[in-house]
Amino acid sequence: xxxxxxxxxxxxxxxxxxxxxxxxxxxxxxxxxxxxxxxxxxxxxxxxxxxxxxxxxxxxxxxxxxxxxxxxxxxxxxxxxxxxxxxxxxxxxxxxxxxxxxxxxxxxxxxxxxxxxxxxxxxxxxxxxxxxxxxxxxxxxxxxxxxxxxxxxxxxxxxxxxxxxxxxxxxxxxxxxxxxxxxxxxxxxxxxxxxxxxxxxxxxxxxxxxxxxxxxxxxxxxxxxxxx
Amino acid sequence: xxxxxxxxxxxxxxxxxxxxxxxxxxxxxxxxxxxxxxxxxxxxxxxxxxxxxxxxxxxxxxxxxxxxxxxxxxxxxxxxxxxxxxxxxxxxxxxxxxxxxxxxxxxxxxxxxxxxxxxxxxxxxxxxxxxxxxxxxxxxxxxxxxxxxxxxxxxxxxxxxxxxxxxxxxxxxxxxxxxxx
Numbered sequence: 141x142x143x144x145x146x147x148x149x150x151x152x153x154x155x156x157x158x159x160x161x162x163x164x165x166x167x168x169x170x171x172x173x174x175x176x177x178x179x180x181x182x183x184x185x186x187x188x189x190x191x192x193x194x195x196x197x198x199x200x201x202x203x204x205x206x207x208x209x210x211x212x213x214x215x216x217x218x219x220x221x222x223x224x225x226x227x228x229x230x231x232x233x234x235x236x237x238x239x240x241x242x243x244x245x246x247x248x249x250x251x252x253x254x255x256x257x258x259x260x261x262x263x264x265x266x267x268x269x270x271x272x273x274x275x276x277x278x279x280x281x282x283x284x285x286x287x288x289x290x291x292x293x294x295x296x297x298x299x300x301x302x303x304x305x306x307x308x309x310x311x312x313x314x315x316x317x318x319x320x321x322x323x324x325x326x327x328x329x330x331x332x333x334x335x336x337x338x339x340x341x342x343x344x345x346x347x348x349x350x351x352x353x354x355x356x357x358x359x360x361x362x363x364x365x366x367x368x
Numbered sequence: 369x370x371x372x373x374x375x376x377x378x379x380x381x382x383x384x385x386x387x388x389x390x391x392x393x394x395x396x397x398x399x400x401x402x403x404x405x406x407x408x409x410x411x412x413x414x415x416x417x418x419x420x421x422x423x424x425x426x427x428x429x430x431x432x433x434x435x436x437x438x439x440x441x442x443x444x445x446x447x448x449x450x451x452x453x454x455x456x457x458x459x460x461x462x463x464x465x466x467x468x469x470x471x472x473x474x475x476x477x478x479x480x481x482x483x484x485x486x487x488x489x490x491x492x493x494x495x496x497x498x499x500x501x502x503x504x505x506x507x508x509x510x511x512x513x514x515x516x517x518x519x520x521x522x523x524x525x526x527x528x529x530x531x532x533x534x535x536x537x538x539x540x541x542x543x544x545x546x547x548x549x
Contacts, residue, residue: 193444193445193469193472194469194471194472195469195471195472195475196471215445216421216449217421217443217445217446217448217449218445220445220448220449220452221444221445221448221449221472224448224475224479225472225475228475228478228479229475241422243422243423243424244423247423247452247453247456247457250456251452251456
């Protein structure tokens with residue numbers, strides 16, 4: 141595949157390096173000339189020293205035939221414009237933006253960016269996983285932002301403990317598909333009873349989050365539905 | 369009218385002062401308080417320090433019910449993003465974004481923003497003054513389409529999608545900017 145990476149910072153550099161190792165055709169756009177020279181020295185002449193927000197520069201970099209454009213500069217507004225130009229001006233099938241402010245995620249999706257990568261949200265998720273809380277953890281966002289990958293850590297007082305998936309009235313549009321028991325991933329079968337301290341992995345839309353919470357965590361969490 | 373201006377540069381400050389003097393309710397935003405030094409001491413509107421691309425900040429200054437929203441910072445992309453947050457996320461009525469790159473200005477006019485291109489404006493002013501041919505393109509371009517077509521959907525998402533008034537402003541968020549400008 142031909143992938144156009146805009147932004148030659150640490151993220152863009154390592155991304156391009158990995159993609160090249162995986163056999164893809166890659167072009168990096170970096171507007172800082174000395175940084176562009178530096179990457180050229182290390183990765184070869186795959187760098188175009190130009191501003192990826194400029195329509196003409198994107199054209200010169202081959203944006204029109206790119207399969208994927210990944211906008212990974214440090215500025216959300218630049219990444220938004222790069223993806224919108226790629227999408228609407230060059231008809232690129234798949235655009236990916238790095239988003240620093242998690243609040244921009246929904247906006248970017250609705251302005252036409254296909255996929256988002258949010259380092260802030262990922263680190264936040266990691267921190268939350270380390271804190272024992274009686275609520276649902278958001279592991280990832282899927283399906284263009286409409287679906288959540290959720291983990292529920294079952295406590296002794298969870299209504300789901302001792303019951304099997306077939307006994308649980310799952311909300312529509314939501315599926316349990318596995319558990320982590322004693323650190324081992326186990327596929328969930330309909331007649332397998334859930335135990336205390338199981339971590340149940342579910343996928344569902346945002347609307348069924350509250351129902352999932354009631355089902356797996358119970359109504360009497362420490363502070364109610366903080367996660368919902 | 370309620371007028372929100374992002375970017376207190378020369379143009380932003382001059383417009384803020386003149387609209388304020390004309391009796392409008394003006395809020396001007398800038399990331400640097402030093403920029404507010406450009407405002408005359410007679411300015412009675414609000415000068416707020418904050419990031420104009422941040423939705424929370426824009427809500428705080430009341431961009432949701434702004435009649436006019438002008439995005440006039442030095443960064444084209446910041447202006448594009450601020451304008452889109454205001455128009456599509458918050459439902460500000462008439463939104464203009466300054467985009468100095470003519471290619472981007474044209475592209476975003478096509479996507480449903482009203483754009484102001486200083487490059488074209490100045491170049492044409494110079495040529496006109498010299499009696500030489502001008503570019504033939506307008507320095508202010510009304511939105512020429514809404515290929516984005518997501519204004520309504522996004523607006524409803526932000527506002528719960530209920531009630532007639534929401535639907536009304538949502539539907540017009542992208543469109544009125546074009547026709548009225």
